[in-house]
Amino acid sequence: MHNSHSIVLARGDNFLNTQFKKGVLELLVLLIVSEKDKYGYELVEAVSKIVDVNEGTIYPILKRLTNEGYFETYLEESNEGPPRKYYHITALGKKRCKEQNVEWEKFASSVNTFIKGVNKNE
Amino acid sequence: MSKEEFLSQLRKKLSILEESEIEDIISEYEGYIEEKVSKGSTEEEAVLSMGNVDELAKDLLSAYKIKSPGEKTKDTFNTIVDGCIATFDRVVDVFAHKSFQEILRFILELVFIFVIIAICKIPFSIIESMGKSAFYAFGGGAFRVLAHIWEFLLEFVYLIFAVLFFLKIFESRYLGDFVSKRVIHQEAKKEDVVVEKNESIKKGRSEKSINLKKEKEREENAKNFSVVDSFVDLCLLFFRMIAFFILIGVVCYVVGMSITIGLSFYFIIKGVFYFGVYLILFALFLLGILAFVSLYNFVFKHKNKGSVLLILSLLCFLLLGIGVGVCAIEFASTTIVYNDPNGKNAQETFTYKMKDNLVLGRSITDETIEFDESLNDEIQFIYHYNDTYFQIETRYDVRKNNGYEILYYWHDIERFVYHKKYLDTFLNHLKEKTLYISDGDVDVTLKMSKSTYEQLLKNEESFDDTVKNENLEDIDFNSLGYYYCPRHGVYHH
Numbered sequence: 001m002h003n004s005h006s007i008v009l010a011r012g013d014n015f016l017n018t019q020f021k022k023g024v025l026e027l028l029v030l031l032i033v034s035e036k037d038k039y040g041y042e043l044v045e046a047v048s049k050i051v052d053v054n055e056g057t058i059y060p061i062l063k064r065l066t067n068e069g070y071f072e073t074y075l076e077e078s079n080e081g082p083p084r085k086y087y088h089i090t091a092l093g094k095k096r097c098k099e100q101n102v103e104w105e106k107f108a109s110s111v112n113t114f115i116k117g118v119n120k121n122e
Numbered sequence: 123m124s125k126e127e128f129l130s131q132l133r134k135k136l137s138i139l140e141e142s143e144i145e146d147i148i149s150e151y152e153g154y155i156e157e158k159v160s161k162g163s164t165e166e167e168a169v170l171s172m173g174n175v176d177e178l179a180k181d182l183l184s185a186y187k188i189k190s191p192g193e194k195t196k197d198t199f200n201t202i203v204d205g206c207i208a209t210f211d212r213v214v215d216v217f218a219h220k221s222f223q224e225i226l227r228f229i230l231e232l233v234f235i236f237v238i239i240a241i242c243k244i245p246f247s248i249i250e251s252m253g254k255s256a257f258y259a260f261g262g263g264a265f266r267v268l269a270h271i272w273e274f275l276l277e278f279v280y281l282i283f284a285v286l287f288f289l290k291i292f293e294s295r296y297l298g299d300f301v302s303k304r305v306i307h308q309e310a311k312k313e314d315v316v317v318e319k320n321e322s323i324k325k326g327r328s329e330k331s332i333n334l335k336k337e338k339e340r341e342e343n344a345k346n347f348s349v350v351d352s353f354v355d356l357c358l359l360f361f362r363m364i365a366f367f368i369l370i371g372v373v374c375y376v377v378g379m380s381i382t383i384g385l386s387f388y389f390i391i392k393g394v395f396y397f398g399v400y401l402i403l404f405a406l407f408l409l410g411i412l413a414f415v416s417l418y419n420f421v422f423k424h425k426n427k428g429s430v431l432l433i434l435s436l437l438c439f440l441l442l443g444i445g446v447g448v449c450a451i452e453f454a455s456t457t458i459v460y461n462d463p464n465g466k467n468a469q470e471t472f473t474y475k476m477k478d479n480l481v482l483g484r485s486i487t488d489e490t491i492e493f494d495e496s497l498n499d500e501i502q503f504i505y506h507y508n509d510t511y512f513q514i515e516t517r518y519d520v521r522k523n524n525g526y527e528i529l530y531y532w533h534d535i536e537r538f539v540y541h542k543k544y545l546d547t548f549l550n551h552l553k554e555k556t557l558y559i560s561d562g563d564v565d566v567t568l569k570m571s572k573s574t575y576e577q578l579l580k581n582e583e584s585f586d587d588t589v590k591n592e593n594l595e596d597i598d599f600n601s602l603g604y605y606y607c608p609r610h611g612v613y614h615h
Contacts, residue, residue: 040150041157054173055158059150060181067185080160085150 022061025053027104029061030089030097033071039084062087070096125155128169135179139186147182222420225428226361227354235291239284246283250276362421369417376414379407394552398449405441412438457556466565468509472516473502474529476574481585483530486568486578494569501578502569505533510558511544526585533564 025047032038032046044058065071070093075083089097123131129148136144151172158168172178250273257269386400416431418424476499482489494502507514518531551557570578 041154044154054171054177055154056151056172056178057181059147059154060178060185063147063182064185081156082149082153084153 021053023100024104025051025058025061026065027097027100029058029065030070030093030100033087034089034094034097037086037088039076039086043087065093069093123166123169125152125165125169128155128172128175131175132179135175136182138183143186223354223358226358230354230357235288239287242283242287243280246276246280365417366421369414369421372410372414372417376407376410379403379410383407389549389552392549392553394549396449396452396552398445398447398452401441401445401448405438405445408441409435409438452555455555459556459558462508462510462558464508464510466506466508466563468507468513470505470507470514470516470533471502472518472531473497473500474518475500476570476577477527478577479526479581480578481526481528481581482578483528486575486582490565490567491575492567492569493572493575495571497569497571497574499574500570501574503531504567504569505564506567507564511548513541513544514564524585524588526581526588528585531566 028047028050029043032043038046040059040062043062044055047053047058048055062071066073066087070090071087072090073085073087076086078084129152132151133144133148136147139147154172155165155168158171159165163171253272253276254269257265257272382403386403389396390400412431412435503516503518505514505516512535514533514535516531516533518529521528521530
């Protein structure tokens with residue numbers, strides 16, 4: 001997530017409408033996995049670098065995206081402990097990622113324009 | 123909370139899933155926590171960072187499209203229909219996703235528009251009637267025709283005006299203005315969520331000022347809605363109260379319909395097949411249930427699934443329509459016999475001993491008389507009737523008036539529904555799809571000797587004369603219980 005629309009989302013439900021959070025987290029997860037195959041905890045770490053969330057909440061998203069066919073998983077041996085489950089993005093997932101990305105860009109830019117407009121008027 | 127505690131709690135919450143799935147999830151979370159611990163956190167911290175177990179379980183279950191038991195579970199009825207309505211859902215998307223408030227506001231505004239249109243009719247009517255009377259003032263013939271044309275023209279213009287006005291308002295309110303207002307409203311909500319990076323970096327004071335700005339923004343947006351919203355809230359409360367009372371009625375209706383359905387099962391067991399009627403009853407019953415569910419949800423603030431209710435009620439109306447159709451066919455195939463071939467096959471009889479001062483309640487000249495010398499001084503009252511669906515009982519009563527004894531006689535009908543015998547006959551006829559409709563007439567024949575007849579005739583004449591000379595208004599009818607009118611028989615008072 002090094003593009004110009006990087007954001008910081010504050011912690012706490014008074015700020016984060018859960019539905020909204022889920023949408024953003026899904027996009028982040030899709031983007032991260034589309035760059036490189038990752039295993040669960042690696043992903044959780046990567047997401048927490050961008051957004052301050054409970055680490056447990058990422059897994060349900062992974063599970064759902066896998067169930068819906070956007071990801072596939074494979075096991076790979078690790079040096080430290082049991083084999084790890086890696087997530088790989090499917091063609092369907094790439095399509096979904098692109099769509100979500102466009103949606104987000106549209107949404108974020110229109111909100112930003114609005115906020116800038118309000119700030120100018122103040 | 124320790125790792126073991128966390129995992130066992132999670133396992134318990136996920137117990138609805140397959141064992142292998144649970145193992146998969148648990149091992150994944152175990153991996154997370156272990157990895158986090160290996161990177162330097164304490165176990166406690168690692169568990170804490172996973173978040174709330176309930177939330178997690180809910181999210182996980184929703185990944186399998188399962189609602190967690192904490193949420194309101196869908197009833198099975200809904201689940202069955204859900205599949206069928208998936209396509210329809212998209213069509214009614216706009217309405218299904220609107221809250222009740224929005225729909226209510228929509229309806230209120232619609233009513234308001236109609237009221238305006240109705241008020242606009244007044245000037246039209248005035249112009250119309252003025253023009254009409256002007257035409258009439260010129261006289262008849264062609265001017266009358268012109269008056270009618272004038273009337274028609276104005277009505278037509280009003281119709282066009284009403285339709286155009288409605289469309290115009292509707293377009294601007296709901297397709298333009300309404301939508302844009304809603305978007306602003308929603309954006310104002312979402313705005314809280316997103317704060318641009320550079321702005322939040324400043325933190326502290328500047329963030330507070332952003333919050334203040336947002337508050338103002340929201341208040342401004344709220345102003346546009348507050349009047350309407352509070353009115354809508356008030357209306358909603360009022361409607362809830364009314365709905366509650368209707369709910370009570372609906373409960374009674376559903377109970378009544380259940381009994382009726384039970385009765386129709388009895389009919390089916392007895393072999394009476396009028397499926398149209400049963401279908402109508404069933405559809406009405408379902409409609410009652412639907413009304414109950416939607417009212418209940420409305421009163422107790424549960425969410426109504428609009429599209430499901432819509433589909434089901436449409437289904438009910440479809441059933442009702444089919445029922446009426448089938449009913450028509452079935453009734454058309456039912457033979458109705460107006461004149462029972464058995465005729466007046468039953469009779470009831472009673473006898474009364476003749477007295478010197480006896481007068482009959484009904485004028486003897488209006489009755490059918492048969493002479494039978496063997497009766498001596500007895501009068502026999504014979505009632506002939508058709509006993510297919512009912513039985514009669516003869517009744518009489520004797521009253522004294524001016525030294526005369528007046529014999530009132532009549533019959534009561536015991537209707538078939540009260541007697542199993544008649545109900546069974548009725549059911550059998552329905553089974554054969556034949557109904558006997560007799561006019562329910564009961565013929566009375568009086569049997570007496572000739573001398574008795576003459577005596578009665580004489581008594582009647584002299585009694586009538588007595589009553590005629592008397593002021594009828596002086597008679598205390600309440601004490602009599604009956605009103606005697608010499609030529610027209612007896613009326614119950």
